[in-house]
Amino acid sequence: MFGPLTVDPLKSKGDKTGSWRVQYRPHYLHKDCIACRMCLIICPEGCVHGKEKNAFYADYNFCKGCGVCADICPKKDIVMVPEESKGEDK
């Protein structure tokens, strides 16, 4: 007989930490992006995805709204907007 012992990562979905956001979320302007990928690299959650210019986005299911992506973007193409903002996709 065995109790809870090991976890298969393929079976683990993680917590929906997007619910932690109370103040701000990152809004990707998709205007001046040069696809440097720094937003994707620096995200503590690993929830920023994208490949082409002006096509990067944060997965709001997991984004905690820390704002480091907005701070690192060399083109200031990411702005932190209040969480209640309408018109966000994904």
Place this chain on the structure above:
Amino acid sequence: MKEFLEGSHAIAEIVKACKPGVISAYPITPQTHIVEDLATMVANGELTSQFVNVESEHSAASVVLGASATGVRVYTATSSQGLFYMQEVVFNIAGMRLPVVMTCANRAVSAPINIWNDQQDSISLRDSGWFQIYAEDNQEAVDFHLIAYRLAEDKRVMLPVMVCMDGFILTHGMETVDIPEQDKVKKFLPDYNALYKLDTAHPISMGLLADPNYYMETRFAIQETMQESIGYLADISKKFNTVFGRDYKDFLVEEYQIKDAEKVIVAMGSVCGTIKEVVDEQRAKGKKVGLLRIITYRPFPYARVYEALKDIPKVAVLDKAVSLGAYAPIAVELKAAFYGKKKGPKVISSFVAGLGGRDITLESIHEVFRRLTVKEVNSDFIDLKPELLKEEYGE
């Protein structure tokens, strides 16, 4: 093959035959000869294990934990202070259900510092979730390591096993021992096939945080497994007898002349050899005495002990350890085995002997039988020297 050799050397031979992939230990008297032998075997190419010379017992246990988690058979050995230093890793290994096999060369614990034999060290870790089996002589010490690996690595079990042998008495005693040949070992002990392991082909996480919603079931499962294993031990013992021709019956206890006994001593380890001699002596004089030797201490074989002693009027439990401030460890188990049951001894008296390596002689055992009367005693120390005791410090 029969050889006349020191206990430690015999253990090194059997460990070599079991072919662990990783060996890691830290030197501590009286385990040193075992590990030195293994190092020599590796140095000569007789053993292809990875031999890791660590900087502490805590790390020795951690190394075998990591290696076992990577799916490899492992071995370590320690005693006394070393066992205590690795205590948190010992509990960790059991909690993570890793089939580590360890030799504990039983030695007294500090303070005061004392390198001679008693069983306080392993007994103090009785709650850890490790199987604990106690050898009476060096043949058993050798055989028990084979049984330990077979038991630990059983896919229904996956729990670590501590093989306990009295320090100096067995580790440094010279006896004739039949060292199992490699081909027979191979028949009895299959290669280790891990139920779960660290493998880049199939990644898993091991050792997670378990909050109150998940912790208790892991402990329940170990308790259940230890109970179930009492049955598996009999099967393993049978298989052992088929391959090696030595019969350990149910591998729980050994009954020695208890059939019609009026007084029986319950004990563990090498002292049972001495007790058997006294039993023979007294039986020759017409006294009805016997010995019940505990082989498997964890899980404690309550039902088996009940069966063996339910008709015995007087039982003396001889502990080579003490639970300071309470009844002695094995005595407590004996009392628990009979409480509330229809039958059982009228008297279960508890004696403490041999602490810090104080010699238990034939006379000591005679004294135990003498003190086993209708008046129950608890934690009665045998061979105590009252002249060494003072009421006030500095007297």
Place this chain on the structure above:
Amino acid sequence: MENNPLFKSGHTACAGCGQAIAARLVIEAAGANTIVVNNTGCLEVFSTKYPETAWGVPWIHSLFENSAAVASGVEAALKYLGKKDVTNVIAQGGDGSTGDIGLQALSGMLERGHDILYVCYDNEAYMNTGVQRSGLTPFDTNTSTSPAGAKSSGNLRPKKAVPEICVAHGIPYVATASAGFPMDITRKVKKAISIKGPKYIQIHVPCPLGWRYETNQMLPVAKLAVDTGLYPLFEYENGILAARKQITPKPVEEYLKSQGRFKHLLNNPEEIKKIQEIADNNIKKYGLKVEA
């Protein structure tokens, strides 16, 4: 990297956690053929709470102080199985578990020469248990067990030089890095993995909760630590200082102003002077100043 993340979203680190950033960069640089051994601490707790795990690689946690020893066992087992050449082993932990309680196990692993990369995530206190001071807490820092008060300006002792201790063990590669320079972390990890033998990388990781700064300030805070000379970035190869990040030194006061844990020093020019001295000594010792 994207389709099969080695460190997944959904873990419960604080928003903006420097350690989460660094841990992700480390495992992505090391790749899927890596086994990770983790000490108890923030990273272990927020990434593996049963039944969830953020780790896409084989991962094990045992105790607070023994990842270096457990990793030694993993490495020995891989050697026995003939798999060590195709599998990386990383042992990791925080500054407390590495430099304090785990220093013995680390020393043993380095001395024995195991082929393991040890990564220390240095957030300069025992963060997981509530911001208590560690041996790597800098001088004059306010922590819960070295609080600033009427009779104290915070932590009384200088930062323990763990990278130098590792250099003294004669290992092939020792480096410091910072979450403020993410590409540098990736470069150093890749370089370390390519070397056989014991390696040590200590990464400065800001902690918004323990250091008290707004979460989106992680980069400026981390960069100031480096740019003041308080956290020198260097690489030692085989005992020789092989490279260091050169800076145009900024005054330490800028760094101290950026976090709440140094707030008590801002009216204390005497203490600021002592900290400036520490920075100046680092600049001299490692030759950090960009030559005019």
